[in-house]
Amino acid sequence: MDKIIKLGFLGCGNVGGGVWKLLSGFAKDIDHRTGLKFEVKRALVRDLTKKRDIDFPAGVLTDNVEDLLGDPEISIVLEFLGGEKPACDWIKEALRRGKTVVTANKVAFALHWPELQKAAEESGAGLYYEAAVCGAIPIIHTLEASLQSNAISYIYGIVNGTTNYILTRMSREGAEYSAVLADAQRLGLAEPDPSSDVEGLDAAYKLSILASLAFHGRVPFEHVYVEGITSIQAEDILCGQELGYTLKLLAIAKRDGLKVETRVHPTFIPDKHPLASVSDAFNAVFLKGHACDEMMFMGRGAGDLPTASAIVSDLLRAAAAEKHAYPTFNNDPHPAIPYENNTDWQTAFYVRMLAVDKPGVLSHVAQTFACFGVSIAVMQQKGAMSDGRVTLVFITHKANEKAMRQALATIDPSFATVESVLRVEE
């Protein structure tokens, strides 16, 4: 006989609606393939009177969380509220009561993963979070179940669709940031308050989760260096394009022995790099393992059905599991291996300056760079401004972040002003 599994939805907005649609539209196939039937018994919403796309059966909607958490028939809770409060407390409470939780909540994992996992392990409930990172891309399960025998040395991720959409359009159209952002907001591709996306926080949450799984060691969110795209100028994108580079907001995690670096910032990558062709709102994760070598996973990072694809895959695995698995970390709870947060990483740089057009200027800049161990790979001088100054564009070889900052602070502003500094990864 078929097994009927009763579900509780915490929230039922865009993503919850997508899961509802996917579960009901695909119910016959799921039953045929797995012998599982799902029934959404309760769905928590804020406003019971609100008009909704979905025609919920009577008695499903509730505005009292205890109707879900206190119902012993509900064995799996799907959480779509997002954010830290009250979602985290409810996830934890559900786990404590032995209910398996499937969630899309990156903030909960970036900030409270150890507590959540502890609650799950104590009660034996499952904790599934594929949808928390990169929507439909099964990068969490791939790291856990397909790349487990790899020592992963780096991850480059395009993990935020809004910023990728904005940078793609700035690159295609030569448009400025504020104009494209306004258009993206009009099209519903950026939030009315876009700060978490455009300032890189959303990407940093996801990076801390990915890096923790990839390196089998907890990488705290607070260790992630974050720089967003709000001050990117069309001119820099164009200068990069002329040199064969595409600008992306990259989430970068590298591990070298016990040193781990994690950073989110706008980054030039060569046009030929597979990540350069990941455009519009798509997400992608490019990584290297000691056995698998380089790999890339690309797909939709957001949207109701793509996110539902990840959530339902978690749900099916959760429902079929005889016993739930939990990741292990080398530095948690007993830090046998103390990872070090490396903040003086090595990277190449793109620098654009406005320089006085007279003898000795270029030599001053080149000497300053050399003093700090920064070596120049490419230099371009461009046409003069109305005030007679010229634009100088440099791409450096790899240099230490701190040395580069010192070098730039040492450039004499009466010779040249530093207009933009961006990092470059090959």
Place this chain on the structure above:
Amino acid sequence: MDKIIKLGFLGCGNVGGGVWKLLSGFAKDIDHRTGLKFEVKRALVRDLTKKRDIDFPAGVLTDNVEDLLGDPEISIVLEFLGGEKPACDWIKEALRRGKTVVTANKVAFALHWPELQKAAEESGAGLYYEAAVCGAIPIIHTLEASLQSNAISYIYGIVNGTTNYILTRMSREGAEYSAVLADAQRLGLAEPDPSSDVEGLDAAYKLSILASLAFHGRVPFEHVYVEGITSIQAEDILCGQELGYTLKLLAIAKRDGLKVETRVHPTFIPDKHPLASVSDAFNAVFLKGHACDEMMFMGRGAGDLPTASAIVSDLLRAAAAEKHAYPTFNNDPHPAIPYENNTDWQTAFYVRMLAVDKPGVLSHVAQTFACFGVSIAVMQQKGAMSDGRVTLVFITHKANEKAMRQALATIDPSFATVESVLRVEE
């Protein structure tokens, strides 16, 4: 206490050696994360006296398959022999005796999957085959465990590294096929007898496996249309490049209702397509599901360690499983849903002709195309040959395969000869 799992290797060449290295080098991490220890108890080889890289403990190597299959301590058999015989019989025998099998054997799956799965289901043994398709890329497990709630409408795969390497170099260097093939053989990137790769058979084996899993219906290998790269000319790659296209050997599977089409052939794709940047020996699978939308998975399709990465991931999942899962197919064993093999697919075409340079020729060609419902998207006339003939290059809109063939057969050879026909997918 740790669980020690005893393994038998069928074969111990390149891939088997990679698995041995990965298992021994990563043993501590695997143990820490999973509590599992593996011991290779027996490895079947043809020649016991051959010098080997690996220093096998005494008593491991054997040339008698019964030493593995008959050993009740060996619970998991890893098969690296490849090919149909004797590998298939041994896999089946191992499964019958209740031993779980992890294999990289695409031929076994393309030709004998139903029997193998039947043997596994009857004894309850596990059957794992991630490494059979696209090496390190976890596309099998992703289709089974992460995209299960998707109706997949198409797959485009670059699933053969040798041909992708050859086409990449032909594209970069403008070199002819035979010269690049010879160089690839010299570098060990093509087999001394390259026919299975360059004639598209290897890709067809893999496509039948991928399509079966993606469409949840068995797609027999015999249904796959196959065309290799042996007659590709540098001139056509160049003509395509001028029009913004990259040539790849694509494995294509599409499903529309109950109609399924599967074909392997050289294909022009737009330079901007994510598959176009998958170069050298890399593999990739690009697919679309009704929920997840478009996704791409890229990685190493061959090599000892990349293949070992897939095999060891299977091994770890097999060893941890309380109960093994098997895919279900809508048309097997009782064809509730009869899939139809569609051989008159729709695709765009690239056609290069040599035409007499006189009035009426272009009109003859255009009229012939129109008669068969083929509409022209792009036409280019190029400089004259020494005999006065001119090169005409066409890209058509989508047309039916059969209509296109009839149209080309109807072109009057005293006006124009058809030099090359290639398919184009957007």
